[in-house]
Amino acid sequence: MAQSTFDRLVTDERFALLVHSITDYAIYMLDPQGRVGTWNTGAENIIGYSADDVVGQPFSGFFTQEERDLDVPGRALRVAAREGRFETEGWRVRKDGCRLWAHSVLQPVRGADGALLGFAEITRDVTERRQREEALRESERRFQILVNSVEDYAIYMLDPMGHIATWNAGARRFKGYEAEEVLGEHFSRFFLPEDRRAGLPSHILMTAAQEGRFEAEGWRVRKDGSTFLAHVVVDRIRNEAGELIGFAKITRDVTEKRRHEQALFDSQLQFRLLVQGVRDYAIYMLDTQGNVTNWNPGAQTIKGYEADEIIGQHFSCFYTEEDRARGAPAAALQTALKDGKFEAEAQRVRKDGSLFWAHVMLEPIYNDAGEHVGFAKVTRDITEKKRAEEELRETQEALLQSQKLQALGELAGGIAHDFNNLMTVVRGTADMLLRKPDLAEEKRKRYLHVLLETAERATSLTAQLLAFARRQPLEPEVIDLSVRLDALGEMLQRTLSSQYELILDLAPALWRIEIDPTGLETALLNAVVNARDAMPSGGKITIATRNIREDGKDLVSLSIADTGEGIPPEQLERVFEPFFTTKPAGKGTGLGLSQLHGFAIQSGGSVTIESRVGHGTTLNIRLPRTEKPMKSRALEAGETSLPEGLRILLVEDSEHVRYFGKQLLQDLGCIVTEASSADEALALLAESPVDFIFSDIVMPGRTGLELAQEIRKSIPDMPILLASGYSSKQFIPIDQREFPILRKPYTLEAVAHTVGQLLARSGDHRIGCAEGAEQV
Structure with missing residues (x-):
């Protein structure tokens, strides 16, 4: 019976129209168990749920988890049922999870027989009101803290008759009274007896009441009877009805200020005497145009002018003719005005025309109103210092x-x-x-x-x-350093005996780098051997890779750390020098670390070393990240077959190297034409065509690079291979190479492999064809 009455109540049409017309309040009905029976527009606006979302659901879902854990929803229902009303404010949770501060009233709904039919819940969002109240309380709290923490000012309140109502820390410090000693007392007790007899306290209050403010300086008395000079401000305080309810009083001890002002005056007087007594510095002033306005004895000693000779003259007379011609004096004044100071070392001219080196300082001078009134100029003779x-x-x-x-x-x-x-x-x-x-x-x-x-x-x-000289021609490849080191791990471990433990700490997803793999392996092997030699009794060698970012650059870090003896600081500074070694005589060339250093620099990276005696040594190599993709090699190393009858023009200025190269190419089945210079090569090329150009880079006259560029203009698709052992000025940066470079000394396999690669790239269809096939 009670449930059906509740159902009729929550579905009454007029009730629904009334409730749904209210948008600022969440008004809804609960059944006796706290489940939602109705839901108005205000509830949807405030809490965010639609009626379909919540009807039939327990209203405890609107409470925070903390309150649900404490059974606040159940207690609200019980209190409302028992006492006829439950009212509270607290956090509620919207549908989107956000919180609101809500004022809620929960009242039981009973039938004619007194049976509990349910509850009426009215909730209002008072978050903004609470925020304003909290902000006001916080503002008042902070203001009170501020006032109480100020010790440089006595800040306190007076009632309309002049009795003290509040007392801050500054007032206690200035006047010596604790709050309980002065609260309720008249503020006239701080005045001198003669000021009280003259009615000064009453005059101050009357002036502040009539004009809104009183401000003055005068002597006041502390608790211990001592006096101090005070700057006093008294402001009237009115309530919203405009009635006078008291005064705000701020007092500052300006005794020290007066003493400082007097001291400043005395100091300025002494400073003038000091400037006149200085003879090692020229100290003088200029007007805004740069004319000399005063002159000290130091200026006379350094520059040679008497005061009456130079005052009124432009300071540019101290500059050389060359400096005046280029406008240096005016530029100095402009710089001083713009930057607040001009400082330089330059030659200046004495009265007798002789030159001296001067350190000069020029600063603008402003008056109390901020107006520019001139310049201060200080000059020192630094000829001996220079x-x-x-x-x-x-x-x-x-x-x-x-x-x-x-x-x-x-x-x-x-x-x-x-x-x-x-x-x-x-x-x-x-x-x-x-x-x-x-x-x-x-x-x-x-x-x-x-x-x-x-x-x-x-x-x-x-x-x-x-590599030490950074002249080793490199053949860089894009690699994943972690993958490459993982493959080298077994080889490196074989380099070490069983008493050494090799640890590979290789970062996954390492950034790619572009580097010469052979040079990398040589550098790494040198570092590992050095680490091994630093641990004669065995130990650990750790090779680690990391992605790092330094100075806005993406870098790949390679570190080689040992647990060896370490290197003394005096030796650590020289470890990258060629032929310097910390090993005993006969135990190394001293080129290992210098080669590693040169290789890292030439690869666009850097290398540092850290060591502590007894704690081991760590080499840190930083290499730049590349976005280039990794490429697979077109031909496998060691492949030595070339098309029979390949016509090659060999250009080499060294007779012995040319002879060796010719024999090597003929052994590969090539037809070789020799040239000892670039000019001779061009002449031969004009007489008879060839299939391939193989040239040294460094030659007298025109270089191999210039020859290649000349040939490329007339025969764009001609395969060209350059060779270099040491190319010095003709060395081609990695990112500017037009032609591949073969490193000297070269072997038959290296020549065959490289020539084969170039022919494949150029589309030579004779590769792999039978002898006598048509040539391209």
Whole structure:
């Protein structure tokens, strides 16, 4: 029976029209269990749910989780049912999850027999009101904190009769009274007896009441009887009805200010005496146009003019003719006005025409109104200082030259030592082969292998020297460093014995870099060997990669860390020098780290080293990120077949290298035409066509690069390969290369592989065809 009555109540048409017409209040009905029975437009506006969303749902869903955990919705229903009303303010939750501060009234609805039919809920969004109230309370709280924390001003209130109503920390500090000692007392107790007899306190209140404000300075009395000079401001306070309800009083102790003003006056007087007593500095003033207005003895000593000779003259007379011609004096004044100061070191002219080096300072001067009234000029004779600096510079240059000679001596000694060792093997082997032509074939092959190995060592040493000098031609590839190092890990571990642990800490998703893989492997091997040698009793070597960002640049970091002995600071500064080594004699060339340093710089990166004695050493290599994609190689290394009868023009100024190159190409089945210079090559090319150009870069007269560019103009699709061992000024930056470069010394396999690649790119259809096929 009660439920049906509730149903009739919540569906009454007139009730629904009334409730739905209200938009500022959420008005809805709940059944006895707290489930929503009706839902008006105001509820939808305030809480966000439509009627379809919430009818039949428990109204506890509008409460915060904290209040639901405390059973606030259930308690509200019980209190309303028991006491006839439940009213509260608190946070409620909208459909979108946002909170609102709501004022809610919950009243029970009963039938004629007193049975509980449900509840009527009225909710209003009072978030803005609460925010205003909180802002007002916060403002009042902060204002009170501000007033109470101010110690430089006595800020307090008086009632209309002049009795003290409030007291802040500044008032306590200035006057010496605690709040309980003065609250309710008349403020006239702070005045001198003669001021009280003259009625000054009453006059202050009367003036403030009539005019709205009183301001003055006068002497006041502290609790201990001492006096101080006070700056006083009294403002009247009126309520909203315009009635006088008191005064706001602000007092500041200006005793020190007066003392400072007097001290400033005395100081200015002393300063004038000081300036007149200075003789090492020219201190004087200019008017706004740059004319001299005063002159101290120091100016007279430095520049030679008496005061009556120079006052009124333009300061440009101290400049050289050249400086005046280019407008230097006017520029100095303009700079001082614009930047607030002009400072420079330059030559100036004395009265007798002689020159001296001067340090000059020029600053604008403004009066209290902010108007520009002139310039302050300070000049010091620094001729002796300049002379000493020049002598120091010459000494430093001599020292630098000496250091360069020492480095060259170490470099030359190291090269001589290493190459003498290599030449000993070469000469001994060649001598043996010449003296014993009937040497057994096995021994002959052994000696020839020794020659090849020695040549490889010489090539490696030269590559290290070139990398140190940043002249090693690089063949960069786009690689994933983590992938490449993971593949090299097994090889590196084989370089180490079992007492060394190699840890690869390689970052996934590493940015790509563009680098010469061979140079990278050489540099990495040098670093690992150095780390191994620093740990004679074993230890850990950690190779790590990371993506980093430094100075706005995306970089890939490669670090090699060991747990070895570390390097002393005095040696750490020299580790990248050529032939400098921390190892015992005979335990290294000293080129490892210099090669690594040169390779990193040449690759567009940088390298640093960190070390602590007893705590190991870490090499940090930074390489720039590239957005270029990785490419697969067209041909596999080691492929040596070329089309039979390929016509190659070989251009090389060295007779021995040309002979070697010709023999090598003929062994590959090519028809070779020789030229010893670029001009000769162009003449031969005009006489008979060729299929391929193979030229050295560095040659007398026209270089190989210039030759290639000339040929490219007339024969755009001609395959051209350049060779270089050391190209110095003719070295071509990686990002500017038009032609591929083959590194010297080259092998048959390298030539065949590179020539084959170029022919494939140029579309030579003879590659892989039978002998005698038509040539392109």
